[in-house]
Amino acid sequence: MIPAAFDYVSPTSLDDALAALAEAGDDAKVLAGGQSLLPILRMRLNAPEKVVDLGRIEALRGIRDGGDHIAIGAMTPYSDVVTDALVQEHAGLLAKAVETVADPQIRHRGTVGGALVHADPAGDVGAPVLALDATMVVVGPGGERTVGAGEFFRDLFETAVGDGELLTEIRIPKHTGWGSAYEKFVRVSHQWSIVAVAATVRLEGGSIAEARVGLTNMGSTPLRASAVEQALVGKGLSDLESACAAAADGTNPPSDLNGDADYRRHLAAVLTRRAVQRAMGG
Amino acid sequence: MTRITVNVDGVSCTDEVEPRMLLVHYLREVVGKVGTVVGCDTSNCGACTVHLDGRSVKSCNVLAVQADGHDVTTIEGLSSNGELHPMQAAFHENHALQCGYCTPGMIMQAVDLVTENPNPSEEEIRVGLEGNLCRCTGYHNIVKAVAAAAGSMSSERTEAR
Numbered sequence: 001m002i003p004a005a006f007d008y009v010s011p012t013s014l015d016d017a018l019a020a021l022a023e024a025g026d027d028a029k030v031l032a033g034g035q036s037l038l039p040i041l042r043m044r045l046n047a048p049e050k051v052v053d054l055g056r057i058e059a060l061r062g063i064r065d066g067g068d069h070i071a072i073g074a075m076t077p078y079s080d081v082v083t084d085a086l087v088q089e090h091a092g093l094l095a096k097a098v099e100t101v102a103d104p105q106i107r108h109r110g111t112v113g114g115a116l117v118h119a120d121p122a123g124d125v126g127a128p129v130l131a132l133d134a135t136m137v138v139v140g141p142g143g144e145r146t147v148g149a150g151e152f153f154r155d156l157f158e159t160a161v162g163d164g165e166l167l168t169e170i171r172i173p174k175h176t177g178w179g180s181a182y183e184k185f186v187r188v189s190h191q192w193s194i195v196a197v198a199a200t201v202r203l204e205g206g207s208i209a210e211a212r213v214g215l216t217n218m219g220s221t222p223l224r225a226s227a228v229e230q231a232l233v234g235k236g237l238s239d240l241e242s243a244c245a246a247a248a249d250g251t252n253p254p255s256d257l258n259g260d261a262d263y264r265r266h267l268a269a270v271l272t273r274r275a276v277q278r279a280m281g282g
Numbered sequence: 283m284t285r286i287t288v289n290v291d292g293v294s295c296t297d298e299v300e301p302r303m304l305l306v307h308y309l310r311e312v313v314g315k316v317g318t319v320v321g322c323d324t325s326n327c328g329a330c331t332v333h334l335d336g337r338s339v340k341s342c343n344v345l346a347v348q349a350d351g352h353d354v355t356t357i358e359g360l361s362s363n364g365e366l367h368p369m370q371a372a373f374h375e376n377h378a379l380q381c382g383y384c385t386p387g388m389i390m391q392a393v394d395l396v397t398e399n400p401n402p403s404e405e406e407i408r409v410g411l412e413g414n415l416c417r418c419t420g421y422h423n424i425v426k427a428v429a430a431a432a433g434s435m436s437s438e439r440t441e442a443r
């Protein structure tokens with residue numbers, strides 16, 4: 001299948017990209033790694049008049065140490081995130097979740113920024129970014145603003161990034177020394193998450209001092225299981241079950257061919273316990 | 283139309299293409315590299331896998347214009363001086379293909395895998411080929427071939443030292 005015809009520009013600076021978007025208005029689409037956008041264009045679910053490719057803007061690529069956080073350029077491909085030493089040391093949860101996305105070929109092209117703006121509720125990048133309290137840097141005609149992960153995801157395929165705006169950077173507070181695990185439940189390999197749980201914990205003397213838990217595909221956006229995070233404080237490896245039982249409280253998961261909502265609620269509790277246990281090294 | 287220059291299997295190609303043209307169609311229809319095939323409409327099957335700047339990608343999910351100024355290696359560029367690449371030879375020796383449709387993509391992904399991880403375990407081979415579907419072999423001989431090629435590629439490296 002072949003996309004409908006479009007005009008193509010590949011600016012080399014952020015300013016030129018913003019100008020190209022402003023000029024085209026509603027009819028423009030941003031192209032990052034293309035691993036969601038190109039299938040959409042090929043199926044003709046969308047037919048923009050202009051495609052603005054961010055692939056030649058070097059400033060949007062790369063991972064750097066920002067002091068109390070690590071800063072990931074929106075155009076950094078998944079494969080770089082998985083192998084990056086800074087990410088592994090200070091945001092291990094993100095590396096573990098990204099490693100489960102699709103396949104190696106798609107991880108060579110797909111970008112963290114593209115995944116976040118695409119905001120598929122079954123996507124694997126949202127939950128860890130939410131659990132790690134990341135801040136997104138969004139740039140538009142009016143300048144730059146920052147948006148907390150809690151306010152970033154608005155609805156199915158909808159984020160705080162408006163028309164004419166670009167996500168440029170993801171800032172992740174350092175979680176140095178925290179254990180982490182991403183439990184992705186699928187029936188066959190190479191499948192999107194039916195449900196997945198992202199958990200990261202800081203231990204003190206064998207029990208949990210702090211915990212962060214994010215849920216994938218338990219609603220129209222990635223969710224944070226705050227009640228579970230509270231309940232886990234002070235818990236050791238042997239008493240996780242009751243603290244994790246409430247993982248699905250307040251969620252509204254979808255029902256589809258892979259499972260109904262009740263099944264997903266059940267999975268959320270089981271996967272949360274497994275993820276926390278693995279994050280603790282158990 | 284947009285003018286692009288792509289280095290394909292070591293040869294610089296300059297062409298005028300429509301921005302919507304997929305890299306796989308550029309390779310097959312403009313450059314004539316029909317060794318790279320299309321097996322699906324959803325970017326799931328991996329038959330179209332090529333290397334872009336040395337890393338594996340699904341060429342049905344990349345625009346030709348995105349490859350402008352970059353290097354592409356297809357299955358047709360793997361052998362040198364008429365000698366099969368060790369991965370190609372291992373697929374041959376281990377009977378790792380039946381109809382052969384998945385083979386170009388399978389081999390390109392397997393080469394990427396072994397470049398990243400020179401001594402993969404069986405599990406790592408299976409996971410590394412997650413994005414490549416084969417409807418014939420049941421994968422068993424493909425996994426054997428990749429393990430054999432990894433072995434011969436690393437002994438070649440040792441001899442070269």
Ligand SMILES: Cc1cc2nc3c(=O)[nH]c(=O)nc-3n(C[C@H](O)[C@@H](O)[C@@H](O)COP(=O)(O)OP(=O)(O)OC[C@H]3O[C@@H](n4cnc5c(N)ncnc54)[C@H](O)[C@@H]3O)c2cc1C
Nearest residue numbers: 030032033034035036037102110111114115123124166167
């Ligand atoms: C076969 C297959 C399997 C997959 N399996 C999984 C999986 O298991 N888990 C998973 O999480 N994902 C999966 N994906 C999806 C993949 O992760 C994509 O969602 C991701 O790569 C999108 O990032 P991209 O850089 O390719 O973005 P693109 O496809 O280029 O863009 C996606 C959207 O975001 C917009 N956009 C991109 N970057 C920016 C920016 N910086 N600022 C503003 N807007 C922007 C684009 O306009 C577009 O609307 C799969 C995809 C395929 C084809």
Ligand code: FES
Nearest residue numbers: 321325327328342
């Ligand atoms: S043809 Fe490209 S993945 Fe199937």
Ligand code: FES
Nearest residue numbers: 380384416417418
């Ligand atoms: S050999 Fe026929 S699809 Fe793999």
